[in-house]
Amino acid sequence: MRKHNGKRPTIADVAQRAGVSKTVVSHALNGKRPVSEETRRRIFQAIEELGYQPNPLAQRLAGGRTGIIGFAFPLVTPGIANLEMKIIASAANVFNQENYDFLLLTHAAPGHENLRRVVQSGLVDGVILLQVRMVDPRIEILREANLPFVLFGRCADNAGLVYVDMDVEHAMHECVAHLAELGHRHIIYFHQDDRGFGLVERALKSFAEACASYQISGQTLPCGVSPEAGAEAIGQLVDHYPQATAVIFWTDIAAWGAINAAKARGIRIPEDLSLICFDRSTVAALGTFHPTAVDIRADESAALAAQMLVALLKNEPLSETQVLVRPYFVAGESTGRCPNLEM
Amino acid sequence: MRKHNGKRPTIADVAQRAGVSKTVVSHALNGKRPVSEETRRRIFQAIEELGYQPNPLAQRLAGGRTGIIGFAFPLVTPGIANLEMKIIASAANVFNQENYDFLLLTHAAPGHENLRRVVQSGLVDGVILLQVRMVDPRIEILREANLPFVLFGRCADNAGLVYVDMDVEHAMHECVAHLAELGHRHIIYFHQDDRGFGLVERALKSFAEACASYQISGQTLPCGVSPEAGAEAIGQLVDHYPQATAVIFWTDIAAWGAINAAKARGIRIPEDLSLICFDRSTVAALGTFHPTAVDIRADESAALAAQMLVALLKNEPLSETQVLVRPYFVAGESTGRCPNLEM
DNA sequence: CTGTTAGCGCTTTCAA
DNA sequence: TTGAAAGCGCTAACAG
Numbered sequence: 001m002r003k004h005n006g007k008r009p010t011i012a013d014v015a016q017r018a019g020v021s022k023t024v025v026s027h028a029l030n031g032k033r034p035v036s037e038e039t040r041r042r043i044f045q046a047i048e049e050l051g052y053q054p055n056p057l058a059q060r061l062a063g064g065r066t067g068i069i070g071f072a073f074p075l076v077t078p079g080i081a082n083l084e085m086k087i088i089a090s091a092a093n094v095f096n097q098e099n100y101d102f103l104l105l106t107h108a109a110p111g112h113e114n115l116r117r118v119v120q121s122g123l124v125d126g127v128i129l130l131q132v133r134m135v136d137p138r139i140e141i142l143r144e145a146n147l148p149f150v151l152f153g154r155c156a157d158n159a160g161l162v163y164v165d166m167d168v169e170h171a172m173h174e175c176v177a178h179l180a181e182l183g184h185r186h187i188i189y190f191h192q193d194d195r196g197f198g199l200v201e202r203a204l205k206s207f208a209e210a211c212a213s214y215q216i217s218g219q220t221l222p223c224g225v226s227p228e229a230g231a232e233a234i235g236q237l238v239d240h241y242p243q244a245t246a247v248i249f250w251t252d253i254a255a256w257g258a259i260n261a262a263k264a265r266g267i268r269i270p271e272d273l274s275l276i277c278f279d280r281s282t283v284a285a286l287g288t289f290h291p292t293a294v295d296i297r298a299d300e301s302a303a304l305a306a307q308m309l310v311a312l313l314k315n316e317p318l319s320e321t322q323v324l325v326r327p328y329f330v331a332g333e334s335t336g337r338c339p340n341l342e343m
Numbered sequence: 344m345r346k347h348n349g350k351r352p353t354i355a356d357v358a359q360r361a362g363v364s365k366t367v368v369s370h371a372l373n374g375k376r377p378v379s380e381e382t383r384r385r386i387f388q389a390i391e392e393l394g395y396q397p398n399p400l401a402q403r404l405a406g407g408r409t410g411i412i413g414f415a416f417p418l419v420t421p422g423i424a425n426l427e428m429k430i431i432a433s434a435a436n437v438f439n440q441e442n443y444d445f446l447l448l449t450h451a452a453p454g455h456e457n458l459r460r461v462v463q464s465g466l467v468d469g470v471i472l473l474q475v476r477m478v479d480p481r482i483e484i485l486r487e488a489n490l491p492f493v494l495f496g497r498c499a500d501n502a503g504l505v506y507v508d509m510d511v512e513h514a515m516h517e518c519v520a521h522l523a524e525l526g527h528r529h530i531i532y533f534h535q536d537d538r539g540f541g542l543v544e545r546a547l548k549s550f551a552e553a554c555a556s557y558q559i560s561g562q563t564l565p566c567g568v569s570p571e572a573g574a575e576a577i578g579q580l581v582d583h584y585p586q587a588t589a590v591i592f593w594t595d596i597a598a599w600g601a602i603n604a605a606k607a608r609g610i611r612i613p614e615d616l617s618l619i620c621f622d623r624s625t626v627a628a629l630g631t632f633h634p635t636a637v638d639i640r641a642d643e644s645a646a647l648a649a650q651m652l653v654a655l656l657k658n659e660p661l662s663e664t665q666v667l668v669r670p671y672f673v674a675g676e677s678t679g680r681c682p683n684l685e686m
Numbered sequence: 687c688t689g690t691t692a693g694c695g696c697t698t699t700c701a702a
Numbered sequence: 703t704t705g706a707a708a709g710c711g712c713t714a715a716c717a718g
Contacts, residue, residue, distance in 0.1 A: 008463055010695055021705045026697060036703060055464045057400045057409075058695035061710045066400075068446075068466075075432055082625075085428040089418055092449040101461060103411075104447040106435040118444060120351055121398045122710095123411075227630045253629070260631050282425075286596070286626060287570045288603050353711055364689045369713060379687060401711035404694045465694095 009050040017046035029054065030064070060122050069095050069309065070103045070124035072115050072138060074131045082282045083298055084130070087152070090299035091128060094306035100125070112138055119145045126309045128152055132163075133196045148312040150305045154198045158322060162312065164305040167324040168199060169206040171294045174329045175248055175276050176210035176218070178292070183338035184246040184274060185216055190223035190233045190258075192250045203278075207248070219244065223254055230257025237273075238265065245338050246274040255291055256283040259334070270336030280330070291334040294327045301325045352393040360389035372397065373407075403465055411444045412652065413467035415458050415481060417474045418449045425625045426641055427473070430495070433642035434471060437649035443468070455481055462488045469652045471495055475506075476539045491655040493648045497541045501665060505655065507648040510667040511542060512549040514637045517672045518591055518619050519553035519561070521635070526681035527589040527617060528559055533566035533576045533601075535593045546621075550591070562587065566597055573600025580616075581608065588681045589617040598634055599626040602677070613679030623673070635675040644668045 015022045020039055027033040028043045035043070046052070060066040071091065073084070092102050103124055107114035118124060119141055125148070129138055132153030139161070142149045151163035179187055189207045192200045204220055211218030219241060223233045230249065237244055249255040255277035259269055267273050277284075280293040304323060311318055358365045363382055370376040371386045378386070389395070403409040414434065416427070435445050446467055450457035461467060462484055468491070472481055475496030482504070485492045494506035522530055532550045535543045547563055554561030562584060566576045573592065580587055592598040598620035602612055610616050620627075623636040647666060654661055 011697095012695080022696080023698080023705060024703085027704095030697090032697090034703065039703080053460055053463055055404075055695055056460075057404050057464060057466060058710090059697075061398075061400050061404055061712090062695075062697040063710065064697060071447075075435060082425050082428070085425070088447070089449075092418065092447065096449055096457065101457065102447045102449060104414075104431070104435065104445045106432075106439055106445060114439065114444065117396055117399070120396055121400055123400060123444075256629060256631075283629060286599060288599075354713095355711080365712075366690085366714085367688060370688095373713090375714090377687065382687080398711055401694090402713075404696090405711075405713040406694065407713060 009052045011052070011054065013050055014043065014046045014052050017050065018042040065125045065313075066123060067099060068101045068103050068124045069306075070105050070115075070118055070127040072105045072107060072127055072129045075106045082285075083279060086281060086299045087130070087302040090302040091306040094303050094310065098310045100310070112141060116141050119147055126150075126313050128305055128309055132165075132198050134198050134201055135196075148309065150309045150312070152302065152305050154202075154322075156198070162308060162318065162321045164301050164308065164323045164325060166199065166296050166298075166301065167326045168202045169209075170324075171278070171296070171327040171329065172203055172206040172248075173210045173213075175294065176207065176214055176216065178329070178331075178335065179246045179248075179274060179276070180214040180216055182246075182274065182335060185338070186219075186241070186244040187211065187216055187246045187248065188219045188221060188233075188237060188241055188244045189248045190221055190230075190250065190254065193222040193224060203250070217243075223249065225251050225253055227253060227257025227260065230254035230259075231261035234258050234261040234265065234267070238267075245272075245340070246276070246335070249275065249277040250279065252277045252280045252283045252289070252291065252293065255293075255334075256289060259289070259291070269334050272339055274335040274338075276335060278327075290332040292332040293330050295330055296327045297325055352395045354395070354397065356393055357386065357389045357395050360393065361385040408468045408656075409444075409466060410442060411446050411467045412438050412649075413446045413448050413458075413461055413470040415448045415450060415470055415472045425628075426622060429624060429642045430473070430645040433645040434649040437646050437653065441653045443653070455484060459484050462490055469493075469656050471648055471652055475508075475541050477541050477544055478539075491652065493652045493655070495645065495648050497545075497665075499541070505651060505661065505664045507644050507651065507666045507668060509542065509639050509641075509644065510669045511546045512552075513667075514621070514639070514670040514672065515546055515549040515591075516553045518637065519550065519557055519559065521672070521674075521678065522589045522591075522617060522619070523557040523559055525589075525617065525678060528681070529562075529584070529587040530554065530559055530589045530591065531562045531564060531576075531580060531584055531587045532591045533564050533573075533593065533597065536565040536567060546593070560586075566592065568594050568596055570596060570600025570603065573597035573602075574604035577601050577604040577608065577610070581610075588615075588683070589619070589678070592618065592620040593622065595620045595623045595626045595632070595634065595636065598636075598677075599632060602632070602634070612677050615682055617678040617681075619678060621670075633675040634677040636673050638671040638673055640668055640670055 011022050011025050015025045025043050028035045028040050056066045095102050105115055127149040129151045132151050134156040136155055151161055154163050154165045191204055194200055207218055223229050262269055269275055276292045278294045279296050283289050284293055354365050354368050358368045368386055371378045371383050399409045438445050448458055458481055470492040472494045475494050477499040479498055497506050497508045534547055537543055550561055566572050605612055612618055619635045621637045622639050626632050627636055
């Protein structure tokens with residue numbers, strides 16, 4: 001039903017056709033002022049006939065909203081693409097249902113110029129921050145711009161922040177407890193190498209704490225996100241930490257490499273070595289590899305973060321502003337009793 | 344160096360501080376008119392001092408550009424997330440370098456309302472279309488809006504369109520030729536189940552043609568994108584097509600499931616059954632699985648599509664408007680001579 | 687080389 | 703319940 005005279009209809013066209021002023025049309029549309037039933041009907045008919053769609057740019061420029069949400073997503077770790085994709089898809093789903101568009105901000109720049117520009121221009125109504133660091137400069141940018149935002153992660157100081165994050169402390173504790181129960185006394189945690197990220201730091205800290213509380217000797221070593229890195233980790237284990245009988249990997253990708261490397265070296269899992277991995281979204285999802293793992297429920301968390309942001313934008317009260325999602329511990333085939341246990 | 348008086352500086356502030364008119368500032372910025380060296384210097388100094396950033400919304404509303412590119416990406420096939428993520432990352436990279444922002448349009452709606460709204464609002468300067476169908480209604484939307492766009496894929500009728508697509512005809516021919524050379528006479532192609540997509544239809548057509556030209560009996564069966572679907576395919580093969588000695592899978596994910604299922608049934612690969620897969624971005628990337636495969640070079644293609652769109656936006660002439668990227672055929676460990684070959 | 691003046695399409699006082 | 707008019711921040715004729 002669009003007029004095909006070359007230009008798309010504006011609010012003025014609608015107003016004219018309905019025989020009212022632009023003001024009334026505007027208010028009929030966003031309900032900020034009562035409009036008589038009759039007028040309202042005529043307006044919506046005109047909108048229908050003309051195929052009118054408000055222009056979000058103009059809306060925003062005039063002080064309204066754009067209906068666009070930004071997703072601040074540094075493209076740093078290509079290895080966990082699958083996980084991030086899930087997060088994006090899950091959040092996108094929620095936003096789509098709420099009629100928001102989705103601006104993916106892949107700001108690699110150190111100064112976050114990309115983010116700053118978008119935020120300051122008022123292009124987005126709200127932002128979700130991924131890859132949150134313990135001290136994250138992006139927060140300052142968003143606060144200055146006075147823009148609602150939700151963290152997918154946590155900082156060191158979270159006062160006044162709204163976030164959804166994994167309860168990594170609990171998960172890590174569970175892992176160590178599981179291994180301790182099986183009799184393991186020497187564990188290595190092959191952690192992500194990107195220091196400064198909240199998740200990484202917290203995981204390290206809770207690993208140390210959990211080991212202490214079970215009087216276990218816990219070693220931490222950095223490890224990349226690739227099968228090769230996992231294989232290398234096994235090399236390190238054999239060469240330098242023969243006393244270790246259990247390992248924890250951050251991703252199933254590295255764990256996969258580790259398991260294959262172990263097999264190649266004649267190390268049986270779980271008879272000789274127990275293994276746990278966080279995140280089973282990639283290899284473990286393929287169905288032939290069933291490690292004892294922590295399901296971090298990233299997609300659920302992402303959806304929740306999205307819902308929280310939507311609530312913020314609607315000025316709805318949030319029942320909780322800081323949510324920790326507790327991962328599922330999934331017992332698999334890669335953990336067993338400590339081999340050299342004196343009975 | 345920003346003024347912290349609450350509001351961010353506008354072009355008027357810059358103009359005032361530099362002692363010139365807004366017009367000159369505008370032109371100093373986008374170079375559409377010569378500005379004297381001295382004035383120019385003062386303007387940029389003022390910009391620096393104020394920390395001025397132009398507002399893309401206002402720019403666009405006034406007839407300029409937004410610096411935002413839309414990525415029309417229907418979230419339909421969750422199974423090949425890894426591939427799509429690569430495509431996104433690769434394109435995002437190019438756009439970032441060219442100082443464009445990146446609007447991910449996950450329009451699931453049948454009427455493409457999401458896309459239509461964004462496009463008509465003038466929010467984006469250009470669009471890249473993913474998941475192109477043989478007859479794709481989105482093209483009409485973009486043409487009406489007179490917006491530059493590049494297809495990542497092809498339609499049935501491509502007159503006047505700019506696209507980057509895989510040369511699936513060539514790749515499929517190569518696969519069949521490879522199998523024919525090894526003596527196989529009965530091949531099954533387990534194809535993607537989403538009919539209507541250009542890639543799917545073309546792959547089917549070229550499979551049939553290639554089989555004909557090698558006088559091979561070629562069967563096609565639909566197959567999902569999951570290890571389970573791959574396993575099921577092997578079941579079908581055993582139950583209904585025992586004469587087949589070679590199979591082609593669309594994704595390495597399904598191929599992975601097939602290989603494991605085959606192993607479980609005592610079918611040796613490649614001794615008893617040869618297997619080829621298109622796309623080795625997920626399982627094959629893990630390093631322990633080396634099937635004979637077709638590397639579709641999706642990331643390269645995505646980068647190319649992005650570059651082409653950028654060129655269109657800059658009004659630079661395109662050396663080629665319709666590019667077919669020829670996949671790499673990678674001989675692996677999953678293909679061998681036909682077992683029941685009469686010598 | 688520079689400035690003046692209209693808008694782009696919308697929201698929002700303020701007044702009726 | 704409605705309208706008129708003033709902007710939001712920028713670009714682009716048109717006129718010096």
